[in-house]
Amino acid sequence: MKILLTGKEGQVGFALHKKLASLGEVIATNRHELDLGNPEAIRVFIDQTKPDIIINPAAYTKVDQAENEPELASQINAGAPQVLADKASELDIPIIHFSTDYVFDGLKHEPYLETDEVNPQSVYGQTKWQGEEGVRNHNKHIILRTSWVFSSHGQNFVKTILKLIQEKTSLNVVIDQIGTPTSSEALADVTYHIVKAIFNDPNFKDFGTYHITLDDETNWYRYACFITNEAKRLGLQPLMTSKDIKPISSDAYPTLAKRPMNSRLDTTKIKKTFMLELPHWEVEVKRILKALIH
Numbered sequence: 001m002k003i004l005l006t007g008k009e010g011q012v013g014f015a016l017h018k019k020l021a022s023l024g025e026v027i028a029t030n031r032h033e034l035d036l037g038n039p040e041a042i043r044v045f046i047d048q049t050k051p052d053i054i055i056n057p058a059a060y061t062k063v064d065q066a067e068n069e070p071e072l073a074s075q076i077n078a079g080a081p082q083v084l085a086d087k088a089s090e091l092d093i094p095i096i097h098f099s100t101d102y103v104f105d106g107l108k109h110e111p112y113l114e115t116d117e118v119n120p121q122s123v124y125g126q127t128k129w130q131g132e133e134g135v136r137n138h139n140k141h142i143i144l145r146t147s148w149v150f151s152s153h154g155q156n157f158v159k160t161i162l163k164l165i166q167e168k169t170s171l172n173v174v175i176d177q178i179g180t181p182t183s184s185e186a187l188a189d190v191t192y193h194i195v196k197a198i199f200n201d202p203n204f205k206d207f208g209t210y211h212i213t214l215d216d217e218t219n220w221y222r223y224a225c226f227i228t229n230e231a232k233r234l235g236l237q238p239l240m241t242s243k244d245i246k247p248i249s250s251d252a253y254p255t256l257a258k259r260p261m262n263s264r265l266d267t268t269k270i271k272k273t274f275m276l277e278l279p280h281w282e283v284e285v286k287r288i289l290k291a292l293i294h
Contacts, residue, residue: 001199002027004051006034006084007058011154012098015188016057023195027051031058036080037072046087053195054084054095056135057187059128063102064256066123077127082134085141094140094198094207096191101147101179103129106260111217113266114145114209122257132209142194143209144187144270147263150284151184152291157220161227162292165238175221175247179263180213183284187212193274206273211265214281221247223285230286234293 001024007013008028017028027049035041036058046054059077060066066073081097088095102125103118120126135141150156158181164171190212198204218226225242232238250259270276 001025001053002049002051003195004046004049004054005029006036006056006080009154010057010059010061011149011151011156011184012057012187014153015151015184016055016191019185019188019192020055020195023192024052037075039079039083042080042083043087046084046091050091051093053093053198054088055191055195056081056084056095057098059098061124063122063124063259066127067256070123070127073123073127074130077124078130078134081131082137085135085138088140089138092140094142095135095138096142096144096194097131097135098187099132099143099145100125100128101145101260101263101265103132103145104260104262106177106262108262111264111266112211112262114211114269121260124257140207142207144191144212145209145265146182146187146212147265148179148181148213149184149187150181150288152288153184157181157223158227158285158288159292161224162231162236162289165228165231165240166236167239169239170244170246171224171240172246172248172253173221173224174250174253175219176249177259177261177263178217178219180215180217180265181223181281181285182213183288186214186279186284190270190274190276190278193276197274210270210273211267212270213265213267213278214284215278216280216282217264218281221245226282226285227289230289231293234289236293
């Protein structure tokens with residue numbers, strides 16, 4: 001099996017590159033090897049490599065910067081997935097595409113279902129939604145919406161907090177946004193499972209949109225406190241304890257792009273369809289912290 005993987009240097013792409021290697025040849029690309037801002041380059045690359053499946057975790061993820069760079073965000077998040085899906089249609093191969101909780105406005109009081117109406121509130125959310133729609137034009141698609149991604153690789157909340165508690169004596173962290181931290185390794189495990197399911201069943205019919213996060217929920221403040229306490233337990237000697245972290249409202253921490261207040265995604269569908277059990281977010285955060293600290 002030949003797997004075309006985009007964004008190999010991103011958090012999810014990095015984890016996927018390692019995990020998928022046992023399934024066949026992984027043609028893993030970064031922005032220099034495959035310029036997702038250049039539709040013609042994408043077409044030529046796919047014509048040359050002739051993959052059996054396309055997996056696209058690559059994205060423009062600088063949420064605030066996207067407000068000032070809407071064209072670039074649109075090229076990567078909306079244009080590229082459309083071209084990848086068009087080529088997948090031509091070759092009659094599946095595509096797996098990663099999306100985000102930012103396609104929702106975050107006003108719902110329950111976890112979001114795949115069938116809930118989208119209402120993106122930022123350029124990032126809007127372009128990711130347009131990317132989803134481009135991918136949906138191809139019938140053999142899997143769209144995986146996730147949230148609050150972290151790993152030992154790349155930039156993320158876990159690594160930011162770890163850095164800050166060693167540099168500062170106090171922190172303010174938003175308490176009124178809720179969601180589920182999700183490790184890129186868990187996303188890679190689920191993707192691996194789905195790829196195997198597609199290729200093991202010649203009559204595979206379970207294409208569509210799925211929500212995938214770890215189990216349970218938290219808010220950014222509680223998440224930061226958990227990271228701090230766990231880091232201390234693992235032997236790190238930070239300049240502060242979790243008592244020095246102060247909860248603040250989103251209003252007290254204005255950002256260029258609007259964040260969803262509720263980022264919780266209902267994962268019932270993916271668990272049932274692919275018979276998955278997902279670990280608790282705390283278990284995965286502990287595992288990553290152990291790798292980062294030791």
